[in-house]
Amino acid sequence: MLSLRDVHTYYGKSHILHGVSLEVGPGEVVGLLGRNGVGKSTTLKSVMGLAPPASGHVSFEGRDITGLAPHHLARLGIAWVPEDRRIFRLLSVMENLRTGLDRTGVDDARRAKLLDKVYAAFPVLRDRRDQAGGTLSGGEQQMLAIARAMMLEPKIILLDEPTEGLMPRMVSQIREIVEVLHREGVAILLVEQNVALTLAVSSRVYIMEKGVVRHQAPAADLRADQAVIHQYLGV
């Protein structure tokens, strides 16, 4: 459904991605592992049109989307949950959700259903809906970032380090929502430092090193044999 072919991306003059190729099938949860600074976040940004590839191709549902503006991609069904969450701090929780909800063609019944779904997953957001996004705790902001992406009813979510800096209780809540989204048929490309979590929720895993994909394997294989993980991640 989503595929990257030999994607090269630069930030200014520094060459970050040196020909990344990967695939995510419909409804598939795919992990993207690697040490800090190997280009995992940039890979997601290259898909989202935020760091457009200098060469190579990104396609989505058979269509070449390389270089499309982010707001077009969002409408095609690609949602991005950035590492630093990027909550609209001065907007209320509800207004943060409405940035994705106020699309044309979403009637009241569907709005209510979508909101019910995220409130069921993250009840705290219902309690805080009139509070400014910037006043939420780190974990709550992460929930809001995921909930906000869900408002777009995406076909795929690019999820960047959702558990970074969270307490264990929050981590399991994030894991639950990933599983809920998976059951609903939403594909997820998950960038994580938490190897155990990634291996648990993904069907396949890519491992990146220095701007390229070095290894790919079914998550089950990596769970059975952690040697590759040690080799590339040193954990």
Add this chain to the structure above:
Amino acid sequence: MSVGIPVDQILVQTVNGLVNGMILALVASGLTLIFGIMDVVNFAHGDLVMLGGFVGAGTIAATGNFWIALVVAALVVAVFGAALQISTLRPLLGRDPLTTILATFGVSLVLQKYALWQWGPSARNLPEPITGRFDLFYLQYPWYRVATALLAGIMIGALWLFLKRGKYGIWIRATTQDRVMASAMGIPVPWVHTAVFAIGAAMAAASGVLFGPLGGVTQTMGADFTLRAFIVVVVGGMGNLGGSILAAIFISLLEAYASLVVSPAQAVIVSFVALILTLLFRPTGLFVPTPK
């Protein structure tokens, strides 16, 4: 007031300051909105005021109706502003602020020379649509001036409501806070920028028409408005709408009171003093809570 200025003069100047402050607030709120969302200091903003004044004058000449002229000027200049943003500022988004300063300064010169060529060097005085006067101490004070302040207040209030409620207000505020995240949420950021520029241009044009009967419309009036609006936007905190409105009233009152003591031309100096003091001691703005 120990200098022995009669209370009635002070009160008259308070009314004058409030009236001028509201018109200035109308100009400055557009300027600050544009700065907040695009990081563009629009040096042609005052020339949009001037353009509005001339379009208004032309419409009054054609229709004889001031209120139609107010609406027509706002609409014409809004469309012009949208075209200007798409052609001149959109390609420069995210570049060094200096490039947009130069670009808008260039636009300002073009507009001034166009106005000189099209409408000539002499001032146009627009007729007051409300001619009544009321007694204010020693003065026959024009109702029109009071109406101007009210109208400006209504337009600013409408802008406020537009931003606070509804889908497009959320789009504008989200884009102002985080342009990248807004676009990732499907908000068409380039068009939000264009729309905001058009709204700011319309408010500037409306100010030009409202100001017409008070000070006349000339091709050089823009620079003065740009400068004063710029002072207000800095004193109020760049990009802060509420701060700009308060600062517009504050600066205008300061000038009004100062002109009790010195000539109005010299009274402008107090605005610059306020500007410099703000930059020195509260660079984030006078009416902003201390930043975290």
